[in-house]
Amino acid sequence: MAKADNIGIILGNGESRQGLDYRKKFPGAFVYGCNGAYREEPDALVCTDVYMQHLIYKEGYCKDHLCYFSEWETLPGDEGYMLAKQLGKPVIANERNERLTCVVSGTEEFTYVTWTDDKDMVRSMPEMQISSGSRALLRACESGWFKEIYCIGFDGMNAKNLYEDTKGYERSEPRSHWVQERETIKQQFPNITFYDL
Numbered sequence: 001m002a003k004a005d006n007i008g009i010i011l012g013n014g015e016s017r018q019g020l021d022y023r024k025k026f027p028g029a030f031v032y033g034c035n036g037a038y039r040e041e042p043d044a045l046v047c048t049d050v051y052m053q054h055l056i057y058k059e060g061y062c063k064d065h066l067c068y069f070s071e072w073e074t075l076p077g078d079e080g081y082m083l084a085k086q087l088g089k090p091v092i093a094n095e096r097n098e099r100l101t102c103v104v105s106g107t108e109e110f111t112y113v114t115w116t117d118d119k120d121m122v123r124s125m126p127e128m129q130i131s132s133g134s135r136a137l138l139r140a141c142e143s144g145w146f147k148e149i150y151c152i153g154f155d156g157m158n159a160k161n162l163y164e165d166t167k168g169y170e171r172s173e174p175r176s177h178w179v180q181e182r183e184t185i186k187q188q189f190p191n192i193t194f195y196d197l
Contacts (some may be wrong), residue, residue, distance in 0.1 A: 008146035010136050011037045013162045014155025017197070022152055029150070032140055034132040036163035044068060046136035048128070050105035052168045054112040057103075058094040062120045068139060072124040074101040074116050084111045134181035141189045152197045154182065 007029040009022055013036060022031065033042030035052045038061050045061075047053050048070040056062065075083070080102040084091050089106060093113035096102075103114045116122075128135060133154060140149055153162070156179055186194050 006145065006147040008032065008140040008143075008149040010034075010133065010140060010149060010151045010154075011040070011042060012133050012152060012154035013037060014153040015160045015162055016155050017153030018162060020152065020197075022150075026150065030140075030145065032136040034136050036161075036166060036168060038065070038067075039163075041065060044136075044139075046125075046132050046139055048125075048130070048132045048135050049168075050107060050112055051110075052132075053103075053105065054092065054094065054114050055168050057114045057116070057120075057122070062122050063117060065121055067120075067122045068125050068135075069122050070125050070135070071105070071127045072103055072122050074103055076100070077102050077115065080104045081113055084113045087111045130181045131178045134178060134185060137182055138185050141185060141192060146192060148193045148195065150195045150197055151182065154179075154196065 007026055009026060009029045009031045011017065011031065011033045013034060031042040033040060033045050035047050035049060038045050038056050044066045045056070046068045047056060053069045053072070056067065077096070077100050084104045087106065089109065089111045091111050091113055094115050096115045099115040099117060101116045103116060105112050125135065125139070137149070137151065140146055
């Protein structure tokens with residue numbers, strides 16, 4: 001649920017926002033973070049990267065924090081694990097413990113088996129071929145909650161990522177089409193005022 005002042009914030013992970021206390025600058029705003037921004041505990045986290053989804057879930061973050069993950073569909077555990085093995089790629093899994101369900105996803109190199117808890121705060125989003133930042137922006141726009149949206153830390157090409165030396169960002173680099181993705185989304189919502197900080 002949106003906060004009272006109808007302001008949304010989308011956190012890019014560019015270094016330009018380092019040191020900016022966006023909670024203090026925009027008290028009451030609803031904050032969407034992307035990928036590694038889970039470390040900052042935004043109001044909602046958006047992640048479209050299957051490797052990052054696996055890492056974030058493994059950290060235990062999804063038990064108490066609202067997350068939107070692309071194509072996050074649980075399967076009965078044994079069935080899911082057998083499917084993962086049949087794909088013929090190395091399988092990377094978190095601890096199963098007593099968990100009965102899992103999500104199976106993958107890249108060209110690996111298959112990820114993420115054992116899931118009955119009660120978590122992950123909401124599945126349909127797959128779209130856009131970045132996590134663009135997907136967070138679209139999610140905020142489609143919510144109907146906001147009159148103003150501030151995009152903070154979307155630094156563009158050749159930018160340094162706040163989290164680039166951390167797990168999940170081993171091969172991360174900005175892509176030129178991400179800027180156009182966000183501009184296209186903004187044009188679809190003329191009733192929202194957008195600011196880039």
